[in-house]
Amino acid sequence: MIVDERYKLNNGQRIPKVALGTWQVSDDEAEAVVESSIAAGYRHIDTAIAYGNEAGVGRGIRAAMETQGLHRESIFVTSKIPAEVKTHDGTVACIQESMERLDCFHTDMMLIHAPKPWDEMWKPGHNYFAENLEVWKALEEAYAAGKFRAIGVSNFDVDDLKNIMDECTVMPAVNQVRVHIGHIPYELIEFCEQNGILVEAYSPNAHGNLANVPAICSMAAKYDVSVPQLASRFILQLGLLPLPKSTHEERILQNADLDFEILPADMAELLEIDGL
Numbered sequence: 013m014i015v016d017e018r019y020k021l022n023n024g025q026r027i028p029k030v031a032l033g034t035w036q037v038s039d040d041e042a043e044a045v046v047e048s049s050i051a052a053g054y055r056h057i058d059t060a061i062a063y064g065n066e067a068g069v070g071r072g073i074r075a076a077m078e079t080q081g082l083h084r085e086s087i088f089v090t091s092k093i094p095a096e097v098k099t100h101d102g103t104v105a106c107i108q109e110s111m112e113r114l115d116c117f118h119t120d121m122m123l124i125h126a127p128k129p130w131d132e133m134w135k136p137g138h139n140y141f142a143e144n145l146e147v148w149k150a151l152e153e154a155y156a157a158g159k160f161r162a163i164g165v166s167n168f169d170v171d172d173l174k175n176i177m178d179e180c181t182v183m184p185a186v187n188q189v190r191v192h193i194g195h196i197p198y199e200l201i202e203f204c205e206q207n208g209i210l211v212e213a214y215s216p217n218a219h220g221n222l223a224n225v226p227a228i229c230s231m232a233a234k235y236d237v238s239v240p241q242l243a244s245r246f247i248l249q250l251g252l253l254p255l256p257k258s259t260h261e262e263r264i265l266q267n268a269d270l271d272f273e274i275l276p277a278d279m280a281e282l283l284e285i286d287g288l
């Protein structure tokens with residue numbers, strides 16, 4: 013199954029090609045959602061301190077290990093330092109608290125959630141370059157101490173990445189950004205690929221909105237799959253890592269069924285869709 017296949021990161025670590033997204037999954041829901049996703053074959057769970065569900069995610073992973081006899085090493089968990097935390101010491105405290113909440117032996121990957129605090133994110137102004145270097149230094153120290161298998165960033169643009177790359181001792185392994193049919197940041201993806209940074213595609217279903225586009229629905233019908241299956245398969249065929257989210261067991265199961273191939277002519281048609 014594709015959910016159990018892995019990409020190789022720039023530090024040699026292997027990361028499962030599909031992750032279960034958990035944004036807007038409550039802490040109470042997270043345990044069952046995570047446990048059933050692992051039962052469905054997912055081996056990669058994406059959470060964040062800001063999602064407020066790390067404890068539930070950790071409970072779900074421990075429950076899955078127990079009921080399915082899995083080793084912790086077979087599951088990959090990603091969390092994220094909040095966008096508002098921009099100091100070294102604040103990051104050190106976040107790492108400690110996050111690992112305590114997850115309470116599942118270790119966190120596999122920690123990302124900087126965004127280069128700027130959310131309320132400044134899409135506005136010009138202060139770029140937080142110096143502050144992001146402080147946060148990155150704290151992540152590098154934790155990585156060197158063996159707390160993470162990889163460290164990376166999210167929502168970083170080319171300039172934000174260059175700022176880190178010019179000073180770092182550990183290259184970001186991933187950049188998690190919004191990519192879906194109708195929204196493909198080509199330049200950023202190309203820059204990441206040229207520099208060995210894996211692009212993780214968040215909101216692969218455009219938060220559910222792809223299902224409102226007739227051309228995408230008819231393409232999914234042609235392959236006898238759902239729109240979310242087509243959407244994740246599209247991301248995989250771009251060489252990226254999709255993070256589909258669902259809280260429904262039957263959808264979680266369906267979204268893991270990605271062993272089909274979108275033909276080149278149909279990929280080209282999907283790549284023509286713009287502006288979503």
Ligand SMILES: NC(=O)c1ccc[n+]([C@@H]2O[C@H](COP(=O)([O-])OP(=O)(O)OC[C@H]3O[C@@H](n4cnc5c(N)ncnc54)[C@H](OP(=O)(O)O)[C@@H]3O)[C@@H](O)[C@H]2O)c1
Pocket residue numbers: 032033034035036058059125166167188189213214215216217218219220238240241255256257258259260263264266267
């Ligand atoms: N780094 C960042 O800044 C950032 C930002 C956004 C997202 N993310 C990550 O990316 C993940 C995914 O993004 P997203 O939460 O925006 O979600 P998404 O995967 O683009 O869309 C989720 C929506 O699609 C629905 N859905 C999923 N599978 C379905 C199916 N098989 N049939 C019908 N409907 C289906 C879900 O409904 P139900 O849940 O009701 O099934 C939900 O409404 C997040 O959970 C998070 O882990 C990261």
